[in-house]
Amino acid sequence: MQYICLIYSAADTGPAPGTPEFGPYMQAYQEFTTLLKEKGALVAGDALQPATTATTVTRENGSIETTDGPFAETKEQLGGYYLIECDSLDEAIEYAAKIPTAAHGRIEVRPIMTFD
Amino acid sequence: MLPPFKIEQAINQIVREEWGRILAALVAGIGDLQLAEDVLQDALEQALTTWQKQGLPKSPSAWLITTARRRAIDKFRRDSRFAKLQPELTYLVELESQVDDTDEEMIIPDKRLELIFTCCHPALEEKSRIALTLRTLGGLSTEEIARAFLDKPKTMAQRLSRAKNKIALAGIPFKLPDDAHLQQRLSTVLSVIYFIFNEGYTASSGKQIVREDLAEEAIRLARIVHSLMPMQTEVAGLLALMLLHDSRRQTRMDHRGNMIPLAEQNRSKWSKAKIAEGTHLLKTTLVKQQVGSYQIQAAISAIHAESSDWESTDWRQISAFYELLYSLQPSAVVRVNQSIAVSYAHSIEEALTLLAIVENEDAMLNYQPLYAARADLNQRLGRHEEAIADLLRAIELSENSAQAEFLQRKLEAFQA
Incomplete structure (x- = not known):
């Protein structure tokens, strides 16, 4: 099964660039990505530009409506994702817990829908 | 024929x-x-x-x-x-x-163990774990489970189907957790069983204080898990704890449905068979020296079960067991229970000091047993105003009417 791990955190939490904690934090991400690759679990994974760069799009009566920013007005913003291949939810949870941001943010694990 | x-x-x-x-x-x-x-x-x-x-x-x-x-x-x-x-x-x-x-x-x-671990998976909502366990392991109908939780059958049916849907779609595996996660997952299973028992033992809402079928169901579930995992001491501890609690079932209420506190229960009517089974199980478990909170609570319950009356209870030992429990599970709730034992084993003043340490915690603000315990201590010290204030607060916070009525009678007797 495939699962997407959506990585959420609030803007002012976690190690910030320029601080001594930031280097090890990035290093941890690299190591985690390597682990996924070695286990053959990595399908895809990316970090996203900050939510301030987001545009929300809807279509109404044929006209395109755009608004600045993400849809949800929650403090926590989507910062990145991993798409992984696992045997079960237990395995997916195990990986999700290893994502460095899980220590200060939260990871939403969702199974990918398959059409057959 | x-x-x-x-x-x-x-x-x-x-x-x-x-x-x-x-x-x-x-x-x-x-x-x-x-x-x-x-x-x-x-x-x-x-x-x-x-x-x-x-x-x-x-x-x-x-x-x-x-x-x-x-x-x-x-x-x-x-x-x-x-x-x-x-x-x-x-x-x-x-x-x-x-x-x-x-x-x-x-x-x-x-494969019942696999089934119960699946139903009690932490990725499911707590109430769904309980409902699903009752449905799949207990064979209770959706209507029966709805009645137990005072829910509409339709709402309960939707909850069950949502949970089963999540198990299938999210890939919750039908297997035992691996060794690294076994203890944590087992404690979730045990808390589901204990919740079912408590829901049967003191219905959290409504008039009736004992819903016997649920307490029995919880004991049956614990027996199943115990028979399949005989080496897990906390499973045996929980089973012993529930048997010992349940031995008092017939004496916890009078014929009008009024609550009778432990101190005033007719001990000759406690179930000797359940006490014997519970204490035997506990003794054979404690020697394995893998102590846990259910075993300690069972040990406390066993002391009560073996005491001929309230006065001759070994309060020092009970207080010591609460101290041990607190070291494993440092919560204010444990201190509240301990305070009563301390008041008999040592002094009422010491008990009040113990309560004073925890009574300002946020979680204690609306915790009914704290006020009920403090009312008892204040009353025994002759501090009337404090005792009345605590009783009023405890009545206000009571979640079932049997409990509230019991405290109300206490208040009236006290004021008279």
Whole structure:
């Protein structure tokens, strides 16, 4: 099964660039990505530009409506994702817990829908 | 000649005793909880007509599971939605061709442990874990579970179907957790069982204080887990704890439904069989020296069970057990319970000091037992105003009316 791990955190939490904690934090991400690759679990994974760069799009009566920013007005913003291949939810949870941001943010694990 | 009996009765009894085991074996073969439940339900309906005509088969459980598996094979073959379950189909057909209808062990491998771990998976909502466990392991109907939680049957049906849907779609595995996660997952299973017991023992809302069927169900579930995991000391501890609590069932209420506190219960009416079983189980478990919070609570309950009256209770030992419990589980709730033991073992002042340390914690603000305990201590010290204030607050915070009425009577007796 495939699962997407959506990585959420609030803007002012976690190690910030320029601080001594930031280097090890990035290093941890690299190591985690390597682990996924070695286990053959990595399908895809990316970090996203900050939510301030987001545009929300809807279509109404044929006209395109755009608004600045993400849809949800929650403090926590989507910062990145991993798409992984696992045997079960237990395995997916195990990986999700290893994502460095899980220590200060939260990871939403969702199974990918398959059409057959 | 056998006495005449009703097929419906026989079926009800099988559902009661064998549902969990049959369902678990079916899920293991089919891999889908909802489908397993559906085909088992179909098999039960078929049993009603077939057994009426042909009499009860030699092994009704084996008959049910074989019939249910055939139904599943039919469904797999006819329904394209199950196309992806091809490996399961192959497995089922294989099973079908191999087994001898009378060999129960072979037809019904015991997969109840896998089932309970699946139903109590932490990725499910807590209430759903409880409902699902009662439905799948206990064989309780949706209506019965709804009644136990004072929910509408429709709401409960939706909750159950949402949970089963999540198990299937999110890939919650039907297997035991690996060693690294076993203890944590087991504690979730045990808390589900203990919740069911407490819901039966002191209904958290409503008039009735004991809903016996739920307490019995919890004990039955603990027996199943204990028989399958005899080396896990906390499973035995929980079973002992529930047996010891339950030994007082007949004495906890008077005939009008009024609550009777431990101090005033008629101890000669406590169930000696349950006390004997609970204490024996506890003794054989404690020697394994893997102590946990259920074992300690059972030990406290055992001291009460073995005391001839409230006054001669070994409060020092109870207080010491609470201290041990606090070291494992440092919560204000433990201190509140400990305070009563301390008041008898040492002094009321010491008990109040213990409460003073925790009473300002946020979690204690609306914690009814704190006010009930403090009212008792203040009353015994002759601090009338404080005792009345605490009693009023405790009454206000009572979640069931039996509890509130008990405190109300205490208040009235006190003011008179």
